[in-house]
Amino acid sequence: MFESIDAKKKQARKVVTRLRKHYPVAECALHHETPFQLLAATILSAQCTDERVNSVTPILFEKFPDAEALAAGTQAQVEKIVKSLxxxxxxxxxxxGMAQRVVEVYDGELPRTLEELITLPGVGRKTANVLLGTAYGIASGVVVDTHVRRISNLLGLTESQNPDIIERDLMAVLPKKEWITYSHRLIHHGRQICIARRPKCTECPLLKICPRVGLDPLE
DNA sequence: ATCCCGAGGG
DNA sequence: CCCTCTGGAT
Structure with a gap:
């Protein structure tokens, strides 16, 4: 679609500009009080909407507010709380497992590097990048979830379906300063406008720069 | 490539 | 019914 890296960077700049204009606030929608709670909420968010995660985390965190408490919880207790997700x-x-490793290996304090975080059970690059970027302001990478993958493909910023390659491609065309905000805004955009099943193209702020327009009539 | 797995929308 | 939802481990 965009053959050269420069063409992709140019497209990426347009995307960032429009996203920033249309979605001034770029924040994580997962409710949490501490970095530990954000990590737990992000683990729960796999294949599930943030609203549904937010519907169970008040109960989860009331009972298990930190690593020590969660590490001591039983499998049945935790399963019951997260069942609906x-x-x-x-x-x-x-x-x-995550809480137990945090207690045993890291003395209850979350590590702040991607390499260490992804050794925790249930934590991959996507989850680690969310935590580092949102809780600590560390741009370790670009969060690639289902929305970022779908829309980055649509916009021509990457042709890959592999999350690791998509992340590498996006890191190459986005300014590092925008890595975190890009993901937050695109996730919001994917939920509100560029919905997988039925995108609201007529309301889309990216319509003029979306290569899809003209190929497939969607209303 | 496949499994895990429930809930909501069209 | 079928698809999708802020993936990760095997």
Whole structure:
């Protein structure tokens, strides 16, 4: 679509400008009080909307506010609380395993490097990048979730379907300063306008720079 | 490539 | 019914 890296950078600048104008606030929608709670909420957000995560985390964090508490929770207790989110056995296992490793290896204090974070159960690059960027202001990479993947493909910023390659491509065309905000704004855009099943193209602030326009009539 | 897994929308 | 939702581990 955009053959050269320079063409992609030019497109990326247009995207960033329009996103910033249309979505002035770029914030994480997952409710949390501490970095630990943000990490737990992000683990729970796999294949599930933020609203649904926010509907269970008040109960989860009331009972298990920190790593020590969660590490001591039973599998049945945690499964019961996160059941409605799907993948509940894996998520409960990962939450407890994450908390236990944080207590045992890191003395209850979350590590602040991507390399260490992804050794925690249930934590991959996407989750680690959310935590580092949102809680600590560290731009370790670009958060690539289902929305970022879909829309970055649509906009011609990458042709890959592989999250690691997509992240590399986006890091190459986006200013580092925008890595965090790009993801937050694109996720919001993906939920409100560029919805996977039925995109609201007539309301889209990116319409003029979306290569999809003219190819496939969507109303 | 496949599994995990529930809820909501069209 | 089918698709999608802020993925990660095997």
């Amino acid at each position: 799907g993948f509940f056995r894996a998520k409960a296992t990962n939450l407890r």
